[in-house]
Amino acid sequence: MNPLTQSLISGLMSGAVYALLAVGLVLAFHTTRVVNLAHGESFAIGGLVAATLADAGLPAYVFAPVAIAASVLFLLAVERFLLRPRRSWPIGNLILVTLAAAFLTRGVLQLAMGVDPLSFPRMFTGAPFRIAGGVLPPQGLALIVIGVTTAVAVTLFLLFTPLGRKLRAVAENPDAAELLGVNVDRARSLAFGIAGALGGLSAVLLVPLVSVDYQAGLGMTLRGFIAAALGGMAPATVILAGLGLGLSEALVTNYAGALAQDPIVFIALIAVAVWQSRKIAFGGTGRA
Amino acid sequence: MTLLETRNLSGGYRALTIFSDVNLTIEPNTITGILGPNGAGKTTLLKTLAGLLKAQSGTIRLDGNDVMPLSAHDRARHGIALVPEGRQIFQGLTVKENLGIPRSASRFSAVEFDRRFEEILTIFPRLRERLGQLGGGLSGGEQQMLAIGRALLLDPKVLMLDEPTQGLAPIMVSQVLSSLEALRGRFSMLIVEQNRDFLDRLSNSKFVFRGGKLEQTT
Amino acid sequence: MKIMKFAILTLLAASTGAAHAADPFVVGIVAPTTGSLTTVGLRQLSAVQWWEKKVNAAGGIVGRPVLVVHCNDEGSPEKSASCVRDLISKGSVILLNASVTGPIRAAMPLLQNGPVMVTPSPNIVPSPASYVFQTSPSDVDLTKSIASFLKQNKLDRLAMLASTDASGEVGVASAAEVFPKEGIKYDLARIDLRANDASIQLANIVKPEVKVVFSNYSGGGAAAVVKSYNNLSLAQPLIVSYANISDAFINVIKNDLPTRLLGTGLKAVAPEMLDDPARRKHVEDFMASYKEMTKDNVDMLTLLGLTLADTADAVLRNVKDPRDAASVRTYLETNPVPSIQMLRWSKDRHVGMTADDVSVLEYKKGKWVKADPVQ
Known part of the structure; x- marks a missing residue:
């Protein structure tokens, strides 16, 4: 086995998940200006629903769509019942509302699904691919290909379709968008629905390779948020940031060991934060 | 038949009443001006008509139909357009993307929309030169043109403009004035301004806001 | 009506009388029941609660009921220390700690004067001078x-x-x-x-x-x-x-x-590996009774929970005044405790099992x- 090749493969696998999570966070952020700290719960819900249904003997073509639908419904509910009625609240308070939603969801999942980690069988089986001394299981390849393709597709949708432009308009100035006939509530539902689908999809792809429990959500939110922040909350760059984060974590683990991983990632995050605040202080176009 | 009519309309923010008992009648294809100092309630009235603020009491009718239950985006679809104070263009979208936002809400058909899109670029040639630029990079006058052009693409029955000359250089003010004059007679306009000369040149009838009440003036 | 009044009075008398005659033995347990170590904490706690029910159903120990009081440390060292303080203030005669290395270590300095704390974490090797006893191998x-x-x-x-x-x-x-x-x-x-x-x-x-x-x-x-x-x-x-x-x-x-x-x-996880028939029977009886009560299977974490319960049980039955931490310590250092396997502590070693177990x-x-x- 070649540790370097294996690091690159492993980095791409986690990078694809970070990219999916980051794009979901950015979508919600862009339509509401709220960093949705309950975003990762869509991962936990999708993973636990899939595992429970798989345990009940249902095939993947049933449990995967149902799990993704559950994640979609969850984030739609967060937008509809928690954020929409509080539209006039300051953003900081709304972020706390999403944090509360995350903890509440965690509690409900603990009661409903139990505390033990769960998993379910891979959907993509077969002999692993051996590439230059590295090993890539078919499920891992599916994770990288589907994950990156979906993240890119959502970004292209935002940048180049009329609906995507509307979402960006709502993000920037909801009142002005409303005056031009855009249904802001519906646009936000759409953004949260897509974000939920991305959370559910990442669970369906990743959980067979790892496991999921009721408290997986906040950790996932944190990983997605780091990628999103490194990418400046812009949809196109967060995909690169997600992949870059995954690859650099893997290379750090390979060359410097797992103990060095957190310090290096957080130093990078602080450096990016300082760099971005400089840009703002010197009159850049970025909004804090 | 009257186009837009309010009866005893009052509005404001939550418990605070900014204007009350406004009775305003706008006939088709006319230009109505409203004068008044800062804080008199002009912007609040336009936001209430557009649906961004909920009226506290009274009625608003468009073509005889009650529009009070409609949200702002539905009123826009029915022909009430507002070019808000400060232009509020989407800075992160290009000029072309800004102009495309009203497409699906517009009363124009898709083919008609594309034709009108061309027409807007003829009325405001500066916008044609800047189609690919981000809205945030435009000058104040260009932003005003973009904001008006964008609202025109809704095919409004009544176009409301909130302080269209605010912060513009005199040369830009006259450009905005001539483009609005060119549009006279195609739909109604309701213009709120502090610049009396501007309104004198354009409006068929003028009102002034005093202490939250609307009074006709000459 | 008269009968009702009589019944109520009798019940009242019985309950107040019982409270005087049989103050419960308070046994405090620290176990993470939320957080990433939930499984570790819950399974051990569940075994200790099985013991509490079993003992109380049989009339308690020397006529006194056992009251197990749980504190959730969430696997965090800070919370672990406050849990231990809290459980001591509630009158625990013995403390059980079903958490992991970091939180258990954080609680140990609070026990300079007792009470005895028992934990199954193999990563804890308590000083023989301390009041901490460990029920696993190291x-x-x-x-x-x-x-x-x-x-x-x-x-x-x-x-x-x-x-x-x-x-x-x-x-x-x-x-x-x-x-x-x-x-x-x-x-x-x-x-x-x-x-x-x-x-x-x-x-x-x-x-x-x-x-x-x-x-x-x-x-x-x-x-x-x-x-x-x-x-x-x-x-x-x-x-x-x-x-x-x-x-x-x-x-x-x-x-x-x-x-x-x-x-x-x-070895108790695979009871057929136990040489001592009494130990094998103890484990098999527990497996059956636990399953009947909780509808859940016994695994090693549950068995480790049982080592905590068995130690508490031995102390409460055999030490004259379990509130006296020094005599509890002496008892544990000088008497083997029969559990899933024999727990043998001494004045020089507070680790209950060895590599042979x-x-x-x-x-x-x-x-x-x-x-x-x-x-």
């Missing part, structure tokens, strides 16, 4: 059992994965103490607790000449190691840590079981049994 003992398994199979190479937390540190120290002495060469890699992929670490340490891999990583995250093992299609037997000999762990990796899954476990087990057909040789 981590060094567990490591020794791996070394002797390798020697039995004539192997001198090992690949080892350890987590980056306090438990991982203990594992790394034990390996450095045991393996070189036994002439075993080992390659070590560390893995972050939040990591969901261990393939880089495995790629670095699992070389062709390595015949066995050991993952010293407890909790649900350890599943990532097994899953990565499968992703890389590694064929070597994989030994998992003491804390992963649980149904919950098997359930999460059931779709990705390695060719051979081994683990360091107490441990075996390398193998998961076969839904059960842990004695491990087969490695080819």
Whole structure:
């Protein structure tokens, strides 16, 4: 086995998940200006629903769509019942509302699904691919290909379709968008629905390779948020940031060991934060 | 038949009443001006008509139909357009993307929309030169043109403009004035301004806001 | 009406009388029941609660009921210390600690004057001068059992994965103490607790000449190691840590079981390995009764919970005044406590079991049994 090749493969696998999570966070952020700290719960819900249904003997073509639908419904509910009625609240308070939603969801999942980690069988089986001394299981390849393709597709949708432009308009100035006939509530539902689908999809792809429990959500939110922040909350760059984060974590683990991983990632995050605040202080176009 | 009519309309923010008992009648294809100092309630009235603020009491009718239950985006679809104070263009979208936002809400058909899109670029040639630029990079006058052009693409029955000359250089003010004059007679306009000369040149009838009440003036 | 009045008065008299005659023995237990160590805490707590119900149903101990008071430390050292303070203030005569290394260590300095605290964490090696007693073998003992398994199979190479937390540190120290002495060469890699992929670490340490891999990583995250093992299609037997000999762990990796899954476990997990028939019967009776009461199977974590309950039970039955911490300590240092296996402490050693109590087990057909040789 070649540790370097294996690091690159492993980095791409986690990078694809970070990219999916980051794009979901950015979508919600862009339509509401709220960093949705309950975003990762869509991962936990999708993973636990899939595992429970798989345990009940249902095939993947049933449990995967149902799990993704559950994640979609969850984030739609967060937008509809928690954020929409509080539209006039300051953003900081709304972020706390999403944090509360995350903890509440965690509690409900603990009661409903139990505390033990769960998993379910891979959907993509077969002999692993051996590439230059590295090993890539078919499920891992599916994770990288589907994950990156979906993240890119959502970004292209935002940048180049009329609906995507509307979402960006709502993000920037909801009142002005409303005056031009855009249904802001519906646009936000759409953004949260897509974000939920991305959370559910990442669970369906990743959980067979790892496991999921009721408290997986906040950790996932944190990983997605780091990628999103490194990418400046812009949809196109967060995909690169997600992949870059995954690859650099893997290379750090390979060359410097797992103990060095957190310090290096957080130093990078602080450096990016300082760099971005400089840009703002010197009159850049970025909004804090 | 009257186009837009309010009866005893009052509005404001939550418990605070900014204007009350406004009775305003706008006939088709006319230009109505409203004068008044800062804080008199002009912007609040336009936001209430557009649906961004909920009226506290009274009625608003468009073509005889009650529009009070409609949200702002539905009123826009029915022909009430507002070019808000400060232009509020989407800075992160290009000029072309800004102009495309009203497409699906517009009363124009898709083919008609594309034709009108061309027409807007003829009325405001500066916008044609800047189609690919981000809205945030435009000058104040260009932003005003973009904001008006964008609202025109809704095919409004009544176009409301909130302080269209605010912060513009005199040369830009006259450009905005001539483009609005060119549009006279195609739909109604309701213009709120502090610049009396501007309104004198354009409006068929003028009102002034005093202490939250609307009074006709000459 | 008269009858009702009489009945109420009688009941009242009976209840107040009973309260005077039988103040309960308060037994405090610290166990993480939320957070990443929930499974570890809940399963042990559940065994202790089984004991509480069982004892009280039989009329208590010397006529007094047992009251188990639980405090959730969430696996956090700060909360663990405040839990211990709280449980002492509630009058606990003995403390049970079902948490993990870091939180247990944080609580130990609070017990300079007792009460006695009992914990099953193999990573805790209490000073014999302290009031802390440990019911497992030490981590060094567990490591020794791996070394002797390798020697039995004539192997001198090992690949080892350890987590980056306090438990991982203990594992790394034990390996450095045991393996070189036994002439075993080992390659070590560390893995972050939040990591969901261990393939880089495995790629670095699992070389062709390595015949066995050991993952010293407890909790649900350890599943990532097994899953990565499968992703890389590694064929070597994989030994998992003491804390992963649980149904919950098997359930999460059931779709990705390695060719051979081994683990360091107490012999009681496979009762047929116990030589003492009394111990075997104790374990088998517990397994049956626990299953009947909770509809749940016993795994090693539940058995470790039972060692806590058995120790408390022995103290409450045999020490005249269990509120006197010094006499409880003396009792435990001088009398073996029969539990799932014999717990033997002394004035020089507060660790209850030794390497002899441990075996390398193998998961076969839904059960842990004695491990087969490695080819």
